[in-house]
Amino acid sequence: xxxxxxxxxICLAWxxxxxxxxxxxxxxxxxxxxxxxxxxxxxxxxxxxxxxPFSDEQDFSDSRRGLIAIDPELRVKNAKGKTxxxxxxxGFIQGKAPxxxxxxxxxxxxxxxxxxxxxxxxxxxxxxxxxxxxMTLIDGRKGWIVVDPLMTRExxxxxMDFARQHLKDRPVSAVILTHSHIxxxxxxxxxxxxxxxxxxxxxxxxxxxxxxxxxSENIIAGIAMGRRAGYMYGKNLFPSVRxxxxxxxxxxxxxxxxxLIAPNRLVDxxxxxxxIDGVRFIFQYAPESEAPxxxxxxxxxxxVFCGAELVSHNMHNLYTLRGAKVRNALKWSGYIDQATRLxxxxxxxxxxxxxxxxxxxxxxxxxxxxxxxxxxIHDQTIxxxxxxxxxxxxxxxxxxxxxxxTSFSERGYYGTLSHNSKAVxxxxxxxxxxxxxxxxxxxxxxxxVRYIRFMGGADSVMKKARASFEKGEYRxxxxxxxxxxxxxxxxxxAKALLARTYDQLGYQSESGPWRNVYLTAAYELxxxxxxxxxxLKNAMGILKMTPLPRFFxxxxxRLNGPDAAGKKMSVNVLFTDLDExxxxxxxxxxxxxxxxPPDPDANAGVNLTHDLFLKMLVxxxxxxxxxxxxxxxxxGSRIDLVRFLLLFDKPDGNFNMVTP
Numbered sequence: 301x302x303x304x305x306x307x308x309x310i311c312l313a314w315x316x317x318x319x320x321x322x323x324x325x326x327x328x329x330x331x332x333x334x335x336x337x338x339x340x341x342x343x344x345x346x347x348x349x350x351x352x353p354f355s356d357e358q359d360f361s362d363s364r365r366g367l368i369a370i371d372p373e374l375r376v377k378n379a380k381g382k383t384x385x386x387x388x389x390x391g392f393i394q395g396k397a398p399x400x401x402x403x404x405x406x407x408x409x410x411x412x413x414x415x416x417x418x419x420x421x422x423x424x425x426x427x428x429x430x431x432x433x434x435m436t437l438i439d440g441r442k443g444w445i446v447v448d449p450l451m452t453r454e455x456x457x458x459x460m461d462f463a464r465q466h467l468k469d470r471p472v473s474a475v476i477l478t479h480s481h482i483x484x485x486x487x488x489x490x491x492x493x494x495x496x497x498x499x500x501x502x503x504x505x506x507x508x509x510x511x512x513x514x515x516s517e518n519i520i521a522g523i524a525m526g527r528r529a530g531y532m533y534g535k536n537l538f539p540s541v542r543x544x545x546x547x548x549x550x551x552x553x554x555x556x557x558x559x560l561i562a563p564n565r566l567v568d569x570x571x572x573x574x575x576i577d578g579v580r581f582i583f584q585y586a587p588e589s590e591a592p593x594x595x596x597x598x599x600x601x602x603x604v605f606c607g608a609e610l611v612s613h614n615m616h617n618l619y620t621l622r623g624a625k626v627r628n629a630l631k632w633s634g635y636i637d638q639a640t641r642l643x644x645x646x647x648x649x650x651x652x653x654x655x656x657x658x659x660x661x662x663x664x665x666x667x668x669x670x671x672x673x674x675x676x677i678h679d680q681t682i683x684x685x686x687x688x689x690x691x692x693x694x695x696x697x698x699x700x701x702x703x704x705x706t707s708f709s710e711r712g713y714y715g716t717l718s719h720n721s722k723a724v725x726x727x728x729x730x731x732x733x734x735x736x737x738x739x740x741x742x743x744x745x746x747x748x749v750r751y752i753r754f755m756g757g758a759d760s761v762m763k764k765a766r767a768s769f770e771k772g773e774y775r776x777x778x779x780x781x782x783x784x785x786x787x788x789x790x791x792x793x794a795k796a797l798l799a800r801t802y803d804q805l806g807y808q809s810e811s812g813p814w815r816n817v818y819l820t821a822a823y824e825l826x827x828x829x830x831x832x833x834x835x836l837k838n839a840m841g842i843l844k845m846t847p848l849p850r851f852f853x854x855x856x857x858r859l860n861g862p863d864a865a866g867k868k869m870s871v872n873v874l875f876t877d878l879d880e881x882x883x884x885x886x887x888x889x890x891x892x893x894x895x896x897p898p899d900p901d902a903n904a905g906v907n908l909t910h911d912l913f914l915k916m917l918v919x920x921x922x923x924x925x926x927x928x929x930x931x932x933x934x935x936g937s938r939i940d941l942v943r944f945l946l947l948f949d950k951p952d953g954n955f956n957m958v959t960p
Contacts, residue, residue, distance in 0.1 A: 330538075330540060330542045330543065331538060331540075332536075332537070332538055332542075332543060332823055332826075332827075333799070333822070333823065333826040333827070334400075334542040334543065334803050334819065334822060334823075335799075335800050335803050336399075336400070336542075337398075337399035337400040337803075337804070337807050338772065338804055340771075340772030340774075340804070341399060341400070341772070341804045341807050341808055342399035344772075344808050345397065345399060345401070345402055345403055345807070345808060346399075346403075348402060348403045348404055348810075349403050351706075352403075352404055352706060352708070352711075353706060353708075354403070354407065356708070359411055359613065359655070359708060359709075360410075360411065360414075362655050362656060362657060362658070363411050363414045363654075363655035364414055365418070365655075365656075365658070366418040366419035366420060367416055367417075367418055368416065368417045368418060368419055368425070368466050368467075369416055369417050369462070369465075369466045370415065370416040371387075371415070371416060371430075371458075371462055373388070374386075374387040374388060374415060374429065374430065374458075375387070375388060376430075376454050376455050376458050376554065376556070377454070378454055378556050378557070379557075384452065384454060384455070384554040384555055384556045385430070385431065385454070385455050385458075385552070385554040385556075386539075386552075387413075387415055387429050387430075387551060389539040390409070390413055390539050390545070390546075390551060390552075391413075392539070392540065392541060393406065393409045393410055393413050393545060393546075394410075398541045399807070400541050400542045400807045401541060401545055401807060401815075402807070402808055402809055402810045402815075404708075404711055404713075404810045405545065405546060405548070405713060405809065405810050405811070405812060405815065406545065407708070408546055408548060408613075408614065408708075408711075408713045408812070409545045409546035409551075409812075411613075411654070411655070412429070412546055412550055412551045412654075413429070413551070414428070414429065414655075415428055415429020415430070415551075416428065416429065417462060417463055417466055417467070420436075420604070420648060420650050420656050421602055421604060421648055422602075423438065423439035423602070424436065424437070424438050424439070424599075424602065424604060424650070425437045425463065425467060426650060426656070427459040427462065427463055428654075428655070429551060430450065430455050430456075430458060430459040430462070431450035431451050431452070431455040431456070431459070431483065431487070431550075431554060432450075432451055432483045432547070432549065432550040432551070432552065432553050432554070432653075433448055433450055433451065433483040433484055433550065433652050433653055434448065434650075434651070434652050434653060434654075435447070435448055435449055435450050435456065435459050435460075435487075436448065436606070436650065436652070437463060437467070438579060438599075439468075440473045440474060440576065440577030440578055440579050441473075441577050441578030441579075442470075442471070442473045442577055442578075443470040443471040443472055443473030443474075443577065444463075444470050444471070444472050444473060445473060445474040445475075445476065445576055445577055445579060446472055446474070446475050446476070446491060447475075447476045447478065447606065447652070448476070448477065448478055448484040448485070448652045449475065449484075449485065449486075449487040449488045449490060449491055450483070450484075450486070450487035450490075451482055451483040451484075451486040451487055451553070451554055451556075451558070452486055452487050452554050452555070452556030452557055452558060453486075453487050453489040453490045453556060453557040453558075453559055453841075454487075454490075454554070454556040454557060455487055455554050455556060456487025456488070456489075456490035456491070457487070457490035459487075460490055460491070472491045472492070472502065473502055473503075473577040474502050474503040474504070474505070474576045474577050475488065475491060475502070475503070475504045475505070475561070476505045476506075476576075476597070477504070477505070477506040477507075477510060477561075477563060478506075478507075478594060478595055478596070478606070478608035478609065478652055479507065479510075479590065479591035479593060479594035479595070479608055479609060480506075480507075480509070480510050480513035480514045480591050480592060480593040480594070481591050481609070482514070482558060482842075483550075483553070484609075484652060485514060485559075485560060485561070486558040486559060486560070486841075486842075487559065488559045488560065488561045489557065489559030489841055490559075492561070503564065503565055503576055503577075504561055504562070504563045504564050504565065505563060505565045505566075505567065505574070505576065505583075505595075506563035506565075506566060506567070506593070506595070507566065507567050507568070507585060507586075507587065507593040507594055507595040508566045508567065508568035508585065508587070508593065509587060509592060509593040510563055510566070510593045511562055511563070511845070512593075513591065513592045513593045514560060514593075514842075514845075515560070515842065515845060515846040515847065515850060516850055519850050519853060519854055520853055520854060520857050521623065521857075522854075523951050523953045524623060524953075525622050525623045525624070526622075526953050527953050527954065527955060527957065528621065528622045528623050528957075529622035530820065530830065531621070531622075531816060531817045531820045531821070531957065532620070532621040532622045532813045532816055532817060533547060533552075533553050533622075533813070533816060534547075534815075534816035534819065534820060535820070535830065536820060536823055536830055537816060537819055537820060537823065539552075542803070542807075542819075543819060544816065544819075545812070545815070546713075546812045547714070547812040547813065547816070548614050548713030548714035548811060548812035548813065549612065549614065549616075549653050549654075549713070549714045549812075550653055550654075555838070556838065557838050557841065558838060558839050558841050558842050559841030559842070560841055560842050560844075560845040561845075562845065567583040567585050567595045568585055569585055570583070570584045570585045570586075570638065570642070571583065571584065571642060572585065579599065579601075580599070580600060580601060581597050581598070581599065582597060582598040582599075582600060582642070582643075583595050583596070583597045583598075584596040584597065584598075584635065584638065584639060584642065586608075586610055586635040588627070588628045588631050589610055589627065589628065589631055589632040589635050590608075590609045590610055590616055590627065590632065591609065592625075594608055594609065594610065595608060596608045596610050596635075596639060598642070598643045598646065602648070603645055603646055603647040603648065603660075604646065604647070604648040604649075604650065605639065605643045605646040605648070605649050605650075605663065606649075606650055606651070606652075607639070607649055607650075607651045607652075607667075608651065608652050609651065609652050609653060610632070610635055610636060610639070611636060611649075611651060611666070611667060611670040612651050612653045612654050612670075612709075612714075613651075613653075613654040613655065613708070613709045614654075614709065614710075614711060614712070614713035614714045614715075615673060615710055615711060615712045615713070615714065615715045615716065615717070615720065616714055616715050617714060617715035617719075617720065617723075618632075618674070618677065618715060618720040618723035618724060619715075619719055619720065619722065619723030619726070620715075621719070621813050621814075621817060626723045626724075626726050626727040627723070628727070629674045629675070629677055629678035629720075629723075629724055629727075630674075630675070630678050632674045633671050633672070633673075633674040633675035633678065636667055636670055636671035636674070637671050639667060640664060640667045640668060640671065644664070645660065646660060646663050646664075647659065647660050647663065648663065649663045649666065649667070666709060669703075669704060669707055669709065669710055670709070670710070672704065673700070673704055673710045676700060676701070676704065677698070677717065677720050677721055677724060678724050680698055680721075681694055681698065681721045681724040681725055682724065682728065684697070684698065685725055685728070685729065690725075690733035690734065690735065691721070691722040691725040691726070691733055692722075692733075694721050694722070694725060695717075695718040695719070695721050695722055696718075698717060698721050699717075700717060711810060712810055712811050713810065713811060713812055714811065714812060714813060715811070716810075716811045716814060744786050744960065745786050745787070745960045747783070747786075748782075748783040748784070748785075748786035748787040748960075749786075749787045751783040751787070752783055752784055752787040752788070755780075758784060758787075758788055758791060758794070761780060761781075761783075761784050761794075762784070762793060762794060762797070764780070765777050765780050765781050765784075765794075765797060766797065768780070769797065769800070769801060772804075774801050774804045774805050774808075775805070777797070777798075777801045778798065778801050778802065778805065781794055781797060781798040781801065782798065782958075784798075785798055785825075785958070785959060786959070786960050789959045789960055795825045795826070795959075796825075796826075798822075798825055798958075799821075799822040799823075799825040799826050800822070802818040802819065802821045802822035802825070803818070803819065803822050805818045806818030806819040806822065821957070821958045824957065824958050824959075825958055825959075829954050829955070829956055829957070830954055831954065840914065843914050843917070844914065848875070848878075848880060848882065848910075849882075849893065849895070851917075852882065852884065852891075852893035853893075855884075855891065855893075855948065856890070856891040856892075856893070858948045858949045858950075858951070859886075859889070859890070859891045859947055859948055859949075860947055860948065860949055861889040861890075862889070863947050864886060864889045864890075864891075864947045865888075865889040867886060867943075867947070868886060868887050869885075869886050869902075869903040869904075869940060869943075869944060870883055870884065870885045870886070870899050870901070870902040870903060871883070871884045871902055871903060871904050871905065871906070871941065871944055872884075872898040872899055872902045872904070872905035872906070872935070872936075873905070873906050873908075874898060874905065874906070874907045874908075875908065875909065875910050875913065876907055876908065876909055876931070877909045877910055877911070878910050880895065881895065881896060881897055881898055882894065882895055882896065883896045883898065883899045883902065886944070886947075902936060903936055903937055903940035903941070903944070904934065904935065904936035904937050904938065904940045904941035904944065905934065905935040905936050906932070906933075906934055906935075906941070907932065907933040907934075907935070908931055908932040908933075909931040909932075911931070912931040912932055
């Protein structure tokens, strides 16, 4: 059962540790094998400098405005002494962009390098660059009102300590959790003593649905999502000019200790007023936008609008490459439009990523561009779909109007116009593009074998692919060589050329996640899939707050249906300390669960404490401790219990991505 909730920890693993393998050095490649930028890539990146207004320095002025102090040694370690956050590792991002980085992404990376404690306005401060997200402190009557306590306890603790060194050493008087993504709540344990996490003595405000979404997003499909997140966030890429430079939304992601606290005040309507520690707030409820549960707020006495992650200084994801449900572009745009009307007097904007904006005209212009960005993608995708174009055709031809395209805050540093338009199509039409040839195609490996045979065999394909590579036709080379690698996964020449191709595609990418995906693919073609797993103990703070049915949901999707076919049994599970009893039933190759008194006819039963259950799942309780523990007892047929447990897969989350 240890693997039962690997899903949760992996889906939380936005943060990853860097690769620590020793890789042979070659003067023409970097430490991870990435090849130099070709002349074609260098020319493509140089062209970007002609297309965008790089002389506009307003963002740099805004990102430095109000600086109080910089942490000169901004490295954060976990309890084992391993570095989980290293802002200093990105010190190489200076001056002109190298040929191996898109200049527009390089610019965003420079901006995300600017870190420290900042004064937004009197009584409002931000800590930026201490984690993927920002932590904001609002001066209340009795203490600090903390907005979004970062992703991990370690990074949040470092940020709070730094703030208290340079501001008033005040207690935390309230917490606002703007939405249900872990980089905005996972560090909450740094704000309280352990006993206060269960019974908070101060206001904790969050949007309606927060707990359900915070404990359930990605649970069922989390193992696959975790593997894909490794690509999206560059899990195994070193910070370097040919490796990781930025994620667009922020610098990087930490992998430390995650926590969760239940809110005691919910935002469920717009507008909704609250006075929190003497400060008047007007909340906007914005579900099904950037997150399933999200809010923004306005401070009327200061004319300050917090846009949470409804807006940010980049194009966000309507679909995230790690894999998640498509976000509603129309609702998202609608909430921003609502904010422009509700908070039309705002003189300052700040968000939970990136830097603030000052001045009513500039704030409103920014909000309207963000509003129109998502609506344009939505409307034009559907227009083209109604004309008969398919997702790939739409992605290739859709273009933003110049007013949006030349604005840096709408550039695709995180989401992209290409994959966001496909997301809109998917939301309305699903995976099938209407072409019957795509209705029931052959699986990738079988298709690849036939493609290579049709194209004259591996040698012929390699010869043509090299010629196309020299011409800079990298997208085409990647498509062709992917077939060859899937047809002949041991063909080292094909993998090497495909890796070089992915290098170039990564270097040209404006999106941080696209760059990470391409360069991670190149890395794995050279060195194989990762071996390092995830320490589930880091997620204990989340797991303790997760409803028990979530674990049984995750168990059901690991049931091996073919093995379970024809088998029928039931198992009682009683949590003695919670006085909660569940019955698991297996029939027709499907596992069901229900909260119910024990079934007297069950094949077997397990009585245990919630604490022991979690320790078993994360590996803190071994077989010996479990067998001899007074907290666990079995009933019925132990043979049936073992047979039942053997029906569940134990995926490790390190499956192949770029090879079959």
